[in-house]
């Protein structure tokens with residue numbers, strides 16, 4: 495797992511630790527870690543051309559001390575000061591080590607130094623950055639685009655909001671981000687995450703002073719999907735019931751059952767109106783299908799299951815509402831998606847239940863679920879805060895889809911899915927995800943684990959479908975990317991599961 499803490503908690507931990515250390519010791523630890531990474535990235539430190547972009551706070555101080563360290567090892571270091579304020583001891587250390595200093599206003603020399611640099615350290619803003627970068631910070635951040643130098647962000651790429659990953663204007667795109675003490679949420683959540691490059695964590699001794707994390711990113715070793723044992727039969731492995739599709743919308747049902755069939759359940763039961771049932775039987779003969787009378791919404795017709803998935807392509811009429819109500823009246827884990835969420839937006843009373851409920855909205859669906867009080871754009875810009883609020887308000891496990899999928903449950907760290915790909919933003923992939931998570935729920939996984947593993951496997955399947963590994967001289971490597979369909983994601987799910995073994 496990668497653990498991230500809110501900025502306030504990072505600061506509190508730093509205060510507690512600083513109180514026990516000599517003045518400036520923590521910054522020097524951070525700077526030493528930063529300099530060590532830079533030294534590793536350079537072919538050689540002696541003679542390397544290094545530019546420091548230095549803001550007015552301690553992030554700039556880190557960069558100055560790291561630059562001083564590199565200068566002492568023979569690098570040619572130039573600091574560019576973005577503000578009249580700067581870390582005085584840091585600048586003095588750099589000067590003593592032989593570093594040179596420019597002001598951001600010296601645009602000619604600054605531009606030339608950045609163009610010629612082998613490595614640029616971005617020390618403009620760290621956890622103290624707020625809102626869109628102002629000038630001259632923004633201009634300096636833009637100057638790092640399309641340059642030959644390796645760009646190393648100090649703690650957080652400047653322009654990225656450390657707490658949320660929000661990017662409101664210019665922001666540095668780093669090759670490597672060296673972060674201190676713990677990850678910050680903005681390093682794990684897009685669009686911020688996409689600005690970080692490779693993230694390296696430098697231990698500065700904060701660990702003992704940090705509380706439980708606020709955000710965690712799951713890695714394959716953390717995911718425990720149910721494995722069939724020798725005693726398993728199809729019923730013990732779990733049966734998932736899928737209620738999806740309607741005479742008008744049929745594809746969603748086929749894709750949702752596809753996700754469920756590949757999710758490791760012992761059996762998939764599918765129930766709908768005649769046309770989707772016919773199509774599902776054709777595509778997935780392994781599913782047990784039932785034509786149900788939508789008006790009665792009697793789930794006994796479908797047979798015994800251990801978890802329900804309801805919603806994709808279901809429609810939003812009264813019959814659909816009756817089905818959602820029937821599912822949420824059971825004492826079984828239930829996942830509600832797509833049209834089911836539109837129904838829930840007008841029937842939030844149905845969420846009052848004991849059994850686990852997983853909701854899988856995109857930003858627009860979450861807007862409706864939250865009573866249209868939070869516009870879609872706000873949800874997209876403040877994904878972390880909104881998913882936490884939704885989980886608390888709706889008393890459910892909420893998986894918010896997007897370029898970084900987030901999964902929240904009340905009083906637990908928010909899970910961040912690290913396997914997303916923009917290729918997954920295509921029709922029908924959400925239906926595959928809901929079927930997949932439903933199968934994992936039926937297999938007995940707790941809701942947050944099922945949602946986390948489902949999002950991980952789904953994202954990975956998308957990546958594998960877009961770029962299947964090809965054999966190269968040094969073993970399998972990702973091939974070139976191609977556009978993918980939701981069906982391709984279904985087909986790649988077994989390969990995604992195999993990576994967990």
Ligand SMILES: NC(=O)C1=CN([C@@H]2O[C@H](COP(=O)(O)OP(=O)(O)OC[C@H]3O[C@@H](n4cnc5c(N)ncnc54)[C@H](OP(=O)(O)O)[C@@H]3O)[C@@H](O)[C@H]2O)[C@@H](O)CC1
Pocket residue numbers: 508509512520521522524525549550551552553554556577579618619620621622623624625626627628629631648649650674698
């Ligand atoms: N505390 C510790 O023990 C340790 C802390 N460490 C390091 O300190 C960092 C935090 O330092 P920090 O608190 O000084 O804030 P920081 O990120 O430098 O930003 C403040 C500066 O940015 C400026 N600024 C802000 N927003 C802006 C904008 N939109 N556009 C333009 N400018 C903007 C703001 O300007 P002002 O508002 O003053 O005009 C001010 O000058 C942390 O990330 C880590 O690197 C490590 O050494 C480990 C030990």
Ligand SMILES: [K+]
Pocket residue numbers: 553616617618619620647648649650651652
């Ligand atoms: K920075």
